[in-house]
Amino acid sequence: MARNPARRAALLDAAIEVLADEGARGLTFRAVDARAAVPTGTASNYFTDRDQLLSQVAERIFVRLTPEAGSVDTAMAPEPSRELVVELMQWMARRLTAQRSCYLGLFELRLEATRRPDLRARLTEVLKSDLDANIRLHLTAHMPGDADTVRLLYFALTGLLMDHLTVPGMHDERALDSIIEMVVRRVVPER
Structure with a gap:
């Protein structure tokens, strides 16, 4: 080889x-x-x-989607607040849409994983680890909300990006940032 x-x-x-x-x-x-x-x-x-x-390919997608060293610390530097969560979610959406092929490839891998148990096990492991890391980061940073808040944001962003990348006119041409802000304001409690 x-x-x-x-x-x-x-x-x-x-x-x-x-x-x-x-x-x-x-x-x-x-x-x-x-x-x-x-x-x-x-x-x-x-x-x-x-x-x-x-x-x-799955491993390479995760490498390419991982933020540059230090960028998460920089993004998390402001005082924890719902407004910071809005900014972080918008930042994440911009990063993921900038890697459009990676994110679409990840959707394809998810579908393929329904037919390939080894791939399903690997994707489950990596995606769960990533979600767990996001929950830990959110809680450690004393952001508003709890682990379920992060899970809801994850589900919302995943679905929103799927629509945004596959059927862009789905949301009446509303800006992605404004939809994210609406979601965060409804999911994340005020301090």
């Missing part, structure tokens, strides 16, 4: 684009090779099978 980390990352990035554009059924080694503009057969030198490719 080939070991060039830069080439592997490029292949995984190409796979994310294929997944976002063509869905899980379109994710083939040949499609990845074509998107990465590498010779046919290159992807099969890096991944033993489609399951390994899907698993590593």
Whole structure:
């Protein structure tokens, strides 16, 4: 198996684009090779099978969606308040929509996970860990609300981004930021 980390990352990035554009059924080694503009057969030198490719695509998506070091601390610096939660949720939505292919790829992986138990187990583990980390961060920062507040915000943002990225006219062209503000004001208690 080939070991060039830069080439592997490029292949995984190409796979994310294929997944976002063509869905899980379109994710083939040949499609990845074509998107990465590498010779046919290159992807099969890096991944033993489609399951390994899907698993590593999932890991690459989470790497790309992880905020830069220090950016969360900077975002959390102001005094905890409902207004800060609005700003944080809007910041998160901007980051995720800027990585449109990653987020759409994640939706595709979620669907594929309904048919692949190993992928489902891995996604469940990573998504649950991420949600748990967000809950801990919220509580440790003494933000208004509790763990269920964070869960509700997670559900709202996940659904909102799915609509925003897949059926953008769904919400009467309302700005994403204004919808997020409305959700936070209704879910997060005042201090």
